[in-house]
Structure formats: structure tokens, C-alpha cells
Amino acid sequence: MIVTNDRRYTIGILAQNVPGVLARIVGLFSGRGYNIETVTAAETNEKGLTRITIVTTGDERVLSQIVKQLNKLVNVIKVFDFSETEFVDREMALIKVRAEQESRAEVLRIADIFRAKVVDVSPHFYTLEVTGNEGKLSAIVELLEQIGIAEIARTGKAALARSKK
Amino acid sequence: MKLKGAQIFFECLKKEGVEVVFGFPGGAVLDIYHEMAGHNIRHILVRHEQGAAHMADGYARASGRVGVCLVTSGPGATNTVTGVATAYMDSVPMVVFTGQVPTPLIGDDAFQEVDIIGITRPCTKHSYLVRDVNDLATVIKEAFYLARTGRPGPVLVDLPKDVLQAHADFKYPKKVDLPGYRPTLEAHSGQIRKACQLIAKAKSPVIFGGGGIIISESSEELTRLARLIQAPVTCSLLGLGGFPASMLSEEGRRRPDPLWLGMPGMHGTYQANMALSHADVILAIGARFDDRVTGKISTFAPKARIIHVDIDPTSISKNVEVDVPIVGDCKNALLQFLEFFEKEPIEGLAETRAPWFDQIARWAKEHPLTYCASEELIKPQYVIEKIDELAGEDAIITTEVGQHQMWTAQFYKFNRPRTLLTSGGLGTMGYGFPAAIGAQVAFPDKLVIDIAGDGSIQMNIQELCTAVCNNIPVKVVIINNTYLGLPRQWQELFYDKNYTGSCIEGAPDFVKLAEAYGAVGLRAERPEQVDAVLRKGFSIKAPVFMDFLVAAEENVYPIVPPGKSITDMLLTQL
Numbered sequence: 047m048i049v050t051n052d053r054r055y056t057i058g059i060l061a062q063n064v065p066g067v068l069a070r071i072v073g074l075f076s077g078r079g080y081n082i083e084t085v086t087a088a089e090t091n092e093k094g095l096t097r098i099t100i101v102t103t104g105d106e107r108v109l110s111q112i113v114k115q116l117n118k119l120v121n122v123i124k125v126f127d128f129s130e131t132e133f134v135d136r137e138m139a140l141i142k143v144r145a146e147q148e149s150r151a152e153v154l155r156i157a158d159i160f161r162a163k164v165v166d167v168s169p170h171f172y173t174l175e176v177t178g179n180e181g182k183l184s185a186i187v188e189l190l191e192q193i194g195i196a197e198i199a200r201t202g203k204a205a206l207a208r209s210k211k
Numbered sequence: 212m213k214l215k216g217a218q219i220f221f222e223c224l225k226k227e228g229v230e231v232v233f234g235f236p237g238g239a240v241l242d243i244y245h246e247m248a249g250h251n252i253r254h255i256l257v258r259h260e261q262g263a264a265h266m267a268d269g270y271a272r273a274s275g276r277v278g279v280c281l282v283t284s285g286p287g288a289t290n291t292v293t294g295v296a297t298a299y300m301d302s303v304p305m306v307v308f309t310g311q312v313p314t315p316l317i318g319d320d321a322f323q324e325v326d327i328i329g330i331t332r333p334c335t336k337h338s339y340l341v342r343d344v345n346d347l348a349t350v351i352k353e354a355f356y357l358a359r360t361g362r363p364g365p366v367l368v369d370l371p372k373d374v375l376q377a378h379a380d381f382k383y384p385k386k387v388d389l390p391g392y393r394p395t396l397e398a399h400s401g402q403i404r405k406a407c408q409l410i411a412k413a414k415s416p417v418i419f420g421g422g423g424i425i426i427s428e429s430s431e432e433l434t435r436l437a438r439l440i441q442a443p444v445t446c447s448l449l450g451l452g453g454f455p456a457s458m459l460s461e462e463g464r465r466r467p468d469p470l471w472l473g474m475p476g477m478h479g480t481y482q483a484n485m486a487l488s489h490a491d492v493i494l495a496i497g498a499r500f501d502d503r504v505t506g507k508i509s510t511f512a513p514k515a516r517i518i519h520v521d522i523d524p525t526s527i528s529k530n531v532e533v534d535v536p537i538v539g540d541c542k543n544a545l546l547q548f549l550e551f552f553e554k555e556p557i558e559g560l561a562e563t564r565a566p567w568f569d570q571i572a573r574w575a576k577e578h579p580l581t582y583c584a585s586e587e588l589i590k591p592q593y594v595i596e597k598i599d600e601l602a603g604e605d606a607i608i609t610t611e612v613g614q615h616q617m618w619t620a621q622f623y624k625f626n627r628p629r630t631l632l633t634s635g636g637l638g639t640m641g642y643g644f645p646a647a648i649g650a651q652v653a654f655p656d657k658l659v660i661d662i663a664g665d666g667s668i669q670m671n672i673q674e675l676c677t678a679v680c681n682n683i684p685v686k687v688v689i690i691n692n693t694y695l696g697l698p699r700q701w702q703e704l705f706y707d708k709n710y711t712g713s714c715i716e717g718a719p720d721f722v723k724l725a726e727a728y729g730a731v732g733l734r735a736e737r738p739e740q741v742d743a744v745l746r747k748g749f750s751i752k753a754p755v756f757m758d759f760l761v762a763a764e765e766n767v768y769p770i771v772p773p774g775k776s777i778t779d780m781l782l783t784q785l
Contacts, residue, residue: 062391065340070332077333107528114525120337120357123391 058126084202135205144194216375217242223351233263237283239310258673264294269646274653285323296334300636304363313373336364344377361394398539413492422449423497432545452625476504481578506777595622611667614696641670665691678754725756
């Protein structure tokens with residue numbers, strides 16, 4: 047058995063929103079053999095700036111290389127290593143769950159507990175929208191799986207550093 | 212007044228002080244070629260785009276200026292990729308202009324279309340696809356700025372044909388605006404002090420210089436520091452020439468510099484590898500601890516505290532754990548080291564260092580670099596020694612990749628920076644000849660010699676035409692052993708002498724081949740002819756191929772078997 051010190055890390059990236067910037071970042075991960083578990087990217091309130099959140103696994107040495115390599119990219123303006131700072135993170139999932147006569151009420155009850163919204167209804171399915179941190183999403187997925195999940199789409203994590211109090 | 216994109220291209224090059232472009236035309240860049248006359252920029256027409264990239268690289272390494280090459284879209288662009296990757300690995304400032312199909316056709320698999328930005332993304336410092344002629348000047352300005360600053364590297368600029376044909380006002384930006392690019396030049400003074408305190412207490416220090424010494428033009432500072440703190444120096448392949456291998460004695464003879472250990476690593480000297488392995492402090496400057504230097508990483512320099520100066524933070528603690536990381540320009544760091552030790556000289560230096568230098572002298576005596584001389588066969592090492600004797604300190608040596616490259620690193624005494632141009636990181640066979648042409652274009656009056664093997668010279672041999680047509684008098688020394696020597700050596704030592712693929716008998720007659728191209732061809736078959744052939748070859752003011760038929764199965768020693776510690780050297784033929 048290979049013993050590793052691999053951990054999961056969340057990295058925030060502020061980058062210029064220019065063609066190919068995501069390809070440069072993602073290509074760096076694949077080219078150097080780093081993992082990407084999730085990646086999200088969208089423009090920020092500042093025009094021309096994109097915020098990208100990547101969840102990766104590796105040991106500390108790998109994390110430090112990733113942060114340095116990302117900083118080296120010309121289009122990357124700032125890299126946030128969230129292993130060193132407090133941060134908030136959220137993820138959204140759309141879950142299409144089997145909702146037959148006998149399970150409809152149960153699905154709604156679970157949705158209620160997790161403050162999920164029903165965003166689509168059909169004779170056999172409910173589609174739920176649920177937002178939360180990783181733990182919360184895993185928990186609802188686990189419960190709904192017992193009823194029957196048909197499809198699931200998760201956004202991956204978005205993260206911001208907590209502001210100083 | 213509005214200018215055409217292709218005209219703006221030349222105005223920008225003039226602003227950047229470009230004097231020469233290595234290139235090859237094609238449909239997508241014909242607008243540039245159409246405008247070329249009347250701009251006082253020399254164009255060297257190559258015979259293969261890989262040659263253009265290596266020439267720009269050789270020009271840049273020899274001169275320190277940014278090398279420029281210009282090729283068309285599709286195959287023109289892909290042919291430069293090996294040259295771009297070579298320059299990237301060795302931090303060479305270069306701007307590569309590639310033609311591209313017109314913007315409306317991009318993505319449609321048009322004739323000679325290729326996504327060269329995508330292909331070269333991992334092997335360029337940065338790249339641009341210019342979609343609007345109004346951005347052209349800004350992009351070119353940024354490309355040159357990125358190529359030559361910080362850790363230098365190749366920048367690729369992709370130029371769609373319609374952008375070159377469109378018109379815009381030409382205004383060259385005064386400054387670049389790159390918010391994500393701020394290389395750290397100034398080394399942190401607190402870290403420098405920490406490093407100096409380590410060095411001051413060291414009993415067996417070693418300075419390990421890399422290509423960063425050459426790039427930052429700080430070989431003089433490195434030499435002064437080594438003398439000041441009395442630390443022996445080893446330089447990586449790319450650092451050779453950063454510290455003088457030999458010094459002039461009082462009788463005007465060259466003798467080995469007492470602080471010089473030679474190159475470390477897989478084919479390094481015994482004393483360099485032993486010194487690194489027994490050092491208590493290693494001061495690494497502008498080197499990146501390549502696996503060919505460290506050997507087995509877990510046993511590398513087990514006793515040493517490591518100080519590592521590099522302008523690229525990613526190079527630090529990438530391969531070896533570093534005790535004192537210092538991000539910054541090598542020259543800046545070296546000047547700070549000098550300032551510290553000039554103010555606070557290390558006390559009792561002579562006594563504390565004596566046992567260390569005695570030990571190094573014993574290693575050097577136990578296993579010096581050597582080979583079996585022969586009166587019957589030309590020994591490749593002998594040819595290198597003869598070149599060293601005859602070429603003069605000013606000569607620029609380029610190499611291909613293989614045994615001849617390692618013998619050159621071992622037996623040629625590099626005393627000045629920018630006198631060795633070799634593909635260290637990527638290990639590109641076919642690099643040396645075009646690189647020599649590029650270097651000769653930068654320095655028309657210097658003696659420029661490509662030391663090649665019979666295998667690697669054939670990889671870009673078409674550039675002989677470029678040399679002849681442009682009167683570029685490079686000298687090519689072919690160490691001809693009828694083998695791909697390093698693979699053959701590995702097969703002999705580690706693969707049961709199974710020489711599959713490494714025997715390359717049937718090479719062309721290099722003398723006749725040179726003559727066919729309009730160059731001069733010479734040959735030496737016996738040891739006593741070596742001196743005369745080299746003297747004659749070096750004196751001819753034209754491209755010369757010198758074919759040396761050498762001992763076929765000579766090996767490079769020492770060799771650290773792959774995966775072994777650098778103390779586990781095979782020192783001579785078993």
C-alpha cells in the first residue's frame with residue numbers, strides 16, 4: 047500500500063479574463079500531473095477579472111508548487127492558498143430525484159430539511175436545487191440516493207477568504 | 212497615418228532594436244515578407260523552421276539579446292516547437308512570430324491551420340493570438356518585455372493574415388501593463404543575512420552555479436565571491452563559463468583554477484560529486500537541481516544546508532528541500548553577498564578551509580578526468596582537448612546532444628560566459644549547428660564551433676545551405692563514431708550490449724556532403740592529423756565540416772548509473 051500525505055486543498059485564483067486563461071490554468075495542472083477535483087470560473091464585479099476556484103489533492107510540497115506555478119502564469123494576478131486562511135465555500139447541485147407516489151412526500155421533507163428548492167416537477171421526478179458546503183451536499187445526496195437519483199449536476203466549489211473581524 | 216499590420220510589425224521590431232530575423236516564408240506571412248525590404252532588418256532564410264528557432268536561440272544565448280524568428284502557419288509553426296521547447300527549458304529570450312489563417316477561418320480546419328497557441332502553451336513563457344490590428348503593437352511590446360525580463364523565455368505571437376493586412380494607427384506603447392507579472396529582482400536582505408551566517412560558519416562549503424549566472428551576467432561577481440569566501444565552485448552544464456575553469460599562471464600558462472571543481476552530476480567530475488556529497492553548506496545560484504545533477508534525490512548532499520538563489524520561485528524546493536530560499540536576480544543576490552563579506556570577512560579562513568581543500572585535492576588526485584590516449588585511434592577526448600588548445604578563449608562553442616556534448620563539458624576549459632551554447636534541459640539533438648549559425652550572426656568575427664556527433668549533425672544538416680548562402684563561416688567538428696554514442700554506452704552498460712537502433716553506419720560522406728553544399732570538407736583518420744585539420748579548418752573563412760573518425764566504442768566517464776547516488780560513479784571502463 048502506498049502511504050501518502052495527500053490532502054484536499056482549495057485554491058482561489060484571480061485572473062485576467064482573456065481568451066485561453068482557463069486553458070493555461072487547467073493545462074498547468076494536467077501537464078504537471080496535479081489533480082483537479084472541481085473547478086469553477088466566472089467573471090467578478092471588476093470588469094476583465096475572473097475568479098477561479100480549484101479543489102485539488104496533494105501533499106504540501108505539491109500544493110506549494112501549484113501555488114508558485116499558478117503565480118508564474120502571466121495572466122494570473124493573485125493566488126489564494128486557503129490552507130492558510132479562513133474561508134467560506136459553497137457549492138450548488140441540481141439533483142433530479144425519482145419522485146413516485148410513495149416517495150414524493152419524503153423527497154419534499156428532505157428538501158425542506160436541507161433548504162433545497164424544487165425547481166422542476168414532472169410525473170416521475172423532482173429536480174432539487176441545493177446550496178451548501180461539501181458536507182451538506184454529500185449528506186443530502188446520500189439520503190436521496192436511497193430514494194433514487196436519476197441525474198446530478200454539481201457546480202464545484204466557489205470560495206472566498208473570510209474578512210478580518 | 213494608418214499603417215498596415217505588416218508595416219506595424221516592422222516598426223515594432225525597429226523599436227525593439229531587432230537587427231536580424233531568422234525565418235521561412237509561407238502564405239500566412241507573405242504580407243510581412245512583402246514589407247520586408249527597406250526596413251534595415253536582416254533576414255536569414257533558413258531551410259527548415261526548426262533551424263530558425265535554434266538560430267534565434269543561439270543568437271540570444273551568445274549575445275544576451277532577444278532572438279527573433281518568423282514562420283508561416285501550420286507546419287511552419289509546428290516545425291518550431293522543438294526549438295521553442297529547447298529555449299523554454301534553458302530560459303532563452305526569444306520571440307517567435309507565427310502566421311495564422313485569417314480570423315474568420317480560425318477553427319474551421321483551414322489550409323495550413325493549426326492551434327499553435329494550444330500546442331505551445333506548456334513550452335512558452337507566454338503566448339498571444341492577435342485578433343485585432345489595434346492590439347498588435349501592444350502585444351509585440353509585451354512579448355519582447357516578457358521574453359527578456361525575469362526568468363527569460365520564449366514568447367510566441369500568432370499573427371492571423373487578415374490582421375497583417377488590416378490598417379491601424381501606429382503608436383508604440385511606452386510601458387507595458389501586466390498586472391500579473393512582477394518578477395522579484397531584489398533578493399530579501401534578511402534571507403541574505405541568514406545565508407551569510409550559514410556560510411560564515413561553514414567548514415566545507417560548495418558554490419553551485421547554474422545558467423542563471425550566465426543569464427544575469429554575474430560571472431564576475433560569482434568569481435569574486437568564491438575567492439572572497441574561499442569556496443570551491445561547481446557549475447551545471449548551462450553554468451559552464453560562469454566561473455573560469457583555468458587561470459593564467461605567472462609564466463603566462465593556463466592552469467586549472469584551484470577553486471574549480473568541474474561540472475557535477477551524471478557525467479560530472481569525481482571531485483565535484485564528492486564535494487557536493489560532503490559539503491556542509493551548498494550555495495546554489497541560478498541552478499535548478501536538475502535530475503542529471505542530483506542523481507538519486509534522497510541521497511543528494513546528505514550533510515548540506517542548502518541556500519538557493521533563483522529568480523523563479525518554482526525552481527526553489529521543487530526537487531531538493533532548501534534551507535534558505537532566496538528569490539531574486541542572481542546578480543542582485545551576489546552583490547549583497549559580496550557587500551556582507553567585504554564588511555565582515557570570515558575570520559581564520561585559511562585555517563578553517565585547509566582540511567576541506569586538502570580533501571578536495573585528494574579526490575582530484577584519486578580520480579582525475581582522464582582517458583586512454585592512443586597512437587592508433589583518434590580519441591574523441593583528444594579532439595576536444597585540441598580544440599580547447601587551438602580555439603582561443605573568445606571562441607563560442609555550441610554542441611549537439613550526446614557523448615560529444617559531455618566530453619566537451621569535461622575536457623574543454625570554459626573560462627568566459629556565453630562561450631558554451633548547448634541544449635541542457637530538453638537535450639535537443641540538432642540544436643548545435645543552427646545555434647552556431649545564430650551565434651555567428653551575432654558575432655561575425657568570432658570563431659564559432661559546433662562540436663557535433665555523426666548522429667546529431669544529421670538532424671539539422673540542411674542548414675549548411677543557410678550557412679553557405681549567407682556566408683556564415685561556422686566550423687563543425689564531427690566526432691564520428693558511427694554510433695548514437697550515449698544510447699550505445701547505456702546499452703553496453705545497462706542493457707546487455709544490445710545495440711538495437713544505436714548503430715548508425717551508412718552516414719553520408721561528410722566531406723563530399725560539405726562540398727556538395729558549397730562548403731569545405733576536411734577529414735582526420737589518425738591522431739597525428741587532428742592538429743593540422745583543426746588548424747586548417749579554423750583558418751578558413753567559410754563554413755567547414757571537419758570529420759574526425761574516432762574510436763567507435765569510447766565511453767564517457769565518470770557516469771552515474773540512472774537512479775543512483777552521485778557518489779556511485781563508474782569511473783573507468785570495467
